[in-house]
Amino acid sequence: MxxxxxxxxxxxxxxxxxxxxxxxxxxxxxxxxxxxxxxxxxxxxxxxxxxxxxxxxxxxxxxxxxxxxxxxxxxxxxxxxxxxxxxxxxxxxxxxxxxxxxxxxxxxxxxxxxxxxxxxxxxxxxxxxxxxxxxxxxxxxxxxxxxxxxxxxxxxxxxxxxxxxxxxxxxxxxxxxxxxxxxxxxxxxxxxxxxxxxxxxxxxxxxxxxxEENFQNYERRFSQLQNNQKREEENKFKTKQIYNLEHDLQNEKETRHNLEKDLQKEKEKSKKLINQLQQLKQEMPQIENSINSIGDLKQTIKRLEFELRQENENNKKLKRELDKIPTQLDTKQLEILSQLNLYQDLSNLLIQNVKIVSQVEKSFTCILNGRNGSLVFKLTFNGDEYLYEPCINQERDAELLKILPDYLREEISFKKDNSDLFFWRALNFLQKRESD
Incomplete structure (x- = not known):
């Protein structure tokens, strides 16, 4: 062990x-x-x-x-x-x-x-x-x-x-x-x-x-940038306002210039009106003489109206005589004559003569009766073109020439579509009263 x-x-x-x-x-x-x-x-x-x-x-x-x-x-x-x-x-x-x-x-x-x-x-x-x-x-x-x-x-x-x-x-x-x-x-x-x-x-x-210092610097910088941005926006707004004001001022100048032109035109018109007024003042004695002659004109109008009535009665007599001979005319001609008579009664337009130059050109001698007298004229149809030629006699139409407007004293050419307008103006002149 x-x-x-x-x-x-x-x-x-x-x-x-x-x-x-x-x-x-x-x-x-x-x-x-x-x-x-x-x-x-x-x-x-x-x-x-x-x-x-x-x-x-x-x-x-x-x-x-x-x-x-x-x-x-x-x-x-x-x-x-x-x-x-x-x-x-x-x-x-x-x-x-x-x-x-x-x-x-x-x-x-x-x-x-x-x-x-x-x-x-x-x-x-x-x-x-x-x-x-x-x-x-x-x-x-x-x-x-x-x-x-x-x-x-x-x-x-x-x-x-x-x-x-x-x-x-x-x-x-x-x-x-x-x-x-x-x-x-x-x-x-x-x-x-x-x-x-x-x-x-x-x-x-x-x-x-x-x-912290950097954050404060950033905040300071940010506030500066915000202030700069506000200033820039204010400057932009001010510049925009200035531009608008300049634009408005330019418009005001243009309107003022236009107004000055209009004022000059108005001055010229006023001068013309003053001249016309002076001429009217000079013509006042003639106007007074014409006023004196209005009485004479009224008497002549009454005489002419009496003559017109007699002419209308004569026309009616002639129509009765024409109605008495229906067997000598065709039914179509009777229709045309009846239409023509109706037209003459309604419009006081008498067609004295019809001259057919060609198939396109036709000439009508007409008498338009009214309260102020009778107008004799000649209408020529050439397709769609109408030609008005007044047939004025100095002795016969002496009273009518005193009141006849200038546009009815000269030849007038117009379209077919404007024929009703021409007839209305001529009839309106002859039927117009002094009070109108």
Whole structure:
């Protein structure tokens, strides 16, 4: 039994020596070496080996119970980014995945360090108990050796136990030293973090102040642009008003010029009217003489009316005589004569003579009777063209010439469509009274 325990102690010491050599070879600031085997969270930093499996399980349970929630929440995110080791700790239960050693940064140390103080105190208490137990075991061994014939074997076993205890204490001291270094690094990291946070706050304040100044400048610029736009709109409105006023002024000038022209024309007309008035004043004695001759004209009119009545009676007698000889005329001619007589009775127009020059051209000699006298004229039809030719006798028509208008004293040519208008004007003149 003693030989088997010796072999176990030698294996443990060799492993511990190899781990101490690796620590001595690697610098303090360099990241710890990692094995391909999955290891516990604390064994990655403490490198306790396989000296005591019970200690490892107790340490793991203690770390799980004493897990600082505030530090994990604080240290899992730095600068708004979650560290890779915190992500891996969320996904694993008791082991890390294999990652590069270069990825173990300050956040990893900040995450792991808070677990060590409770472990260190427990390890110290355990070491004390172990040392006391070793002393008691030594005493028991010595007392047994005095009674045991195999004293040498017991002595060697106790020596090996002492060596194991010394190795464990050395390892604990080494871990304490590493823990102190880690704490100093943690303090440096915290101070750097505080300085960086202060810098961030200062930069945020500067950025906030800068943004506020820019916002004020933008507001000032915007108000200036609004004022400029209002001024431009006012200027446009004023220019438009000026243009409208100029346009109205130009129109007023044109209307004034036209009014001046009209005034000049009116002045000329007034001058003409004044001249006509003066002429009328000069003709007043002649007008008075004509007024005196009106009485004579009335007497002549009465005489002519009497003669007209006699002529009408003669015409009626002639019609009666013509009616007495119906057998000598055709019925068609009788119809024409009856129509002609009716027309003559209604219009006082007598057709004395008809001359047919050609199929197109025809000439009629007519007498138009009225209250003011009888007008003898000649109408010539040439297609759609009518020609009026007055047949005036100076002796016979002396009284008629005094009141006959100028347009009936001359030849007149007009269209066939205007024949009724011509007849109406001539008849209107002959039937017009003095009062009209």
């Amino acid at each position: 003693a030989r088997k325990s010796r072999k176990k102690i030698q294996v443990v010491t060799e492993e511990n020596q190899s781990s101490e050599q690796n620590r001595s070879e690697s610098p303090l600031n360099s990241p710890p070496t990692r094995t391909n085997k999955p290891v516990t969270r604390l064994s990655t930093r403490l490198s306790l080996g396989r000296a005591d499996n019970n200690i490892e399980t107790i340490e793991e349970n203690s770390t799980r119970k004493n897990f600082p929630k505030k530090n994990t929440r604080k240290n899992q995110t730095v600068n708004g980014e979650t560290s890779h080791i915190s992500k891996k700790l969320k996904t694993t239960t008791n082991t890390f995945e294999e990652v590069d050693e270069s990825k173990l940064n300050e956040t990893d140390i900040d995450y792991i360090v808070p677990r060590f103080p409770s472990i260190q105190s427990k390890l110290k208490s355990r070491n004390r108990k172990a040392s006391q137990d070793d002393v008691l075991n030594q005493d028991n061994v010595l007392s047994q050796n005095n009674n045991d014939p195999n004293q040498e074997n017991n002595q060697s076993q106790s020596d090996e136990n002492l060596l194991n205890i010394t190795n464990v204490t050395e390892k604990l001291e080494e871990t304490n030293r590493i823990l102190e270094q880690v704490r100093t690094k943690q303090k440096l990291i915290e101070s750097n973090y505080n300085t960086e946070s202060a810098k961030r706050e200062q930069s945020f304040k500067e950025f906030k102040q800068f943004s």
